[in-house]
Amino acid sequence: MSVAQNPLSVEVGLLREDVALITVQGYLDVDTATEFQHHLANQLHHGRRHFLLDLSQVPFMDSSGMNIILRVYQEARELPGSVHIISPTPAVRRILDLTGVSITVPVSESVEEALTLVDQPRS
Numbered sequence: 001m002s003v004a005q006n007p008l009s010v011e012v013g014l015l016r017e018d019v020a021l022i023t024v025q026g027y028l029d030v031d032t033a034t035e036f037q038h039h040l041a042n043q044l045h046h047g048r049r050h051f052l053l054d055l056s057q058v059p060f061m062d063s064s065g066m067n068i069i070l071r072v073y074q075e076a077r078e079l080p081g082s083v084h085i086i087s088p089t090p091a092v093r094r095i096l097d098l099t100g101v102s103i104t105v106p107v108s109e110s111v112e113e114a115l116t117l118v119d120q121p122r123s
Helices: 033-045 063-078 090-099 111-119
Strands: 009-016 019-025 050-057 082-086
Touching: 009 033, 019 033, 019 111, 033 063, 050 063, 050 111, 063 082, 063 090, 082 111
Parallel strands: 019 050, 050 082
Antiparallel strands: 009 019
C-alpha cells in the first residue's frame, strides 16, 4: 500500500559512456527498494562502472535502500568503478552518518563534485 501512497521515481541519465546519474524521488524503503535495485542492475548490465546517486528528493530511506547502495558499491569497486551519493536530504544524511554508510560511500554536494572524485586515480 505504501507504494501507491509514496511511489518511487527513478530517472537514469548518462553523463558519460560509463557514468550513470541515477536521480531518485520518493521513499526508498522495503516497498520500493526492488525497483531501485532493478535500475542499478540494468545499468551494471549495460557496462556502467560509476554511479552517481542523487538522493536530494528522497525524504526517507530505510535499511533496504542502504543495503542496495552498499551492494552496488561492492559490485562497482570490483569492476573497478565507484558509487557516489549526491545531496542527500538531512534525514537521509543522518541515517547514512549514523550507520557509517557515508564513511564507505562518498557523499558529494553536487554532480560536479562527484565527477571530480570519479576522475581521481584510485588509491
